[in-house]
Amino acid sequence: MPDFDFAQPTSLDEALALFAAEGEVRALVGGTDIVDQLKTGRRNADMVVDVKRIPELQRLEMADDGLHIGAARALTDIGECPAVRSDYRGLADSSVLVGSWQIQNRAGLGGNVCNAAPSGDTIPSLLTHDASAIVASTSGRREIALSDFFAGPGQTVLQKGEILVEVVLPPIPDNSASAYLRFIPRNEMDIAVAGVGSFLQLNPSDNTVQKARIALASVAPTPVRARAAEEALEGNVLSDELIETAAVAAVGSATPISDVRGSAEYRRELVKVLTRRTLGICRDRISG
């Protein structure tokens, strides 16, 4: 590995001062992406800043404006959090899919988000819950809708000196649920060939879809919303036929590539199947 300076700040202000310094300053949470990237020279660093000891980045708390998840909070904690398991089940589904137990014990939500892989398994679930990113630098804080956070494979809109502090998921409405599924050749320890997160809110009196969110992983340069599929659902009575229509519409939002994990055509088919299945799970979860 290359040589770099290392710091372990215990307050956000102390951390932001470090990130404002010249050169390539990189945050470290679980290290499950960045350590291998440094070892193999895919990323460089003049300084690595371990952000796990900053209390704000470890927050995991339900507030009036929703669920706050600090960027350094481990996926294991998120997957086990009662609020996540009851209200944000798609995110619980995602958290326990990332790598292995060992990985989930170390990896932070912020690491998955800021690594910005098209295959990042927590990202579709965050998008379906209309999550926003709270970012900070020495010049202040700003809030960015997570749907505007990704700029390309491995690229975010974070500016030099800016770090992700937390992700906020607004409170869920009644009669709603979310779900996430991905396809990989084995059950664990691989990167999604395709992944789909869905969120549905139904009107209990007539079963019309009041709000729908669908987001896709591994089928575009960044995780993407499938807006045409969402529009196909909203305002209509939920039925198997409607779900099928939405599943077909979701394919239109995918711009997959062919690689060792699967061909573009196979990925499009997976988007359809996984959209259909996750919408079905949302429906079951709302009624169950």
Next chain:
Amino acid sequence: MKHISMTVNGDQHELLVDTSWTLLETLRDHLRLTGTKEGCSNGNCGACTVMINGRTANSCLVLAAEMDGNEITTIEGIATQGKLNAVQEAFIKDGALQCGFCTPGFIISTTALLQRDPNPSEVEIRTRLAGNLCRCTGYDKIVMAVEDAAAMLRG
């Protein structure tokens, strides 16, 4: 270089570590605790599994510099006063190893699993151990050993 103080298997160590050293190389090359193995060095095989503050981690993806103030348990810290723990006993009894390279990692992951759930289902065992690869046994005997260890611990 960075000064760290970490506890390994109950012993406190004051170390001057290079910022680029992983916990794995620090344990093996500097503390001479070679029970923890290096397989892939990128988080896939689990041969390097240790516990950090009671949670399992791939020590090949952890920087030693991160460990100041932390408590590490390696395979050398699993037996107490020369007495194997139930997981180790069960792995031997059931022949849950051949070359043995993966075994330290499996013992650590299994010990953590049984601390969390004394009676895991087969699906839970296979899921929780998915980050530990074995190229010899075909896993069935490992799963059997985990079930036997759980039964021994439940008494």
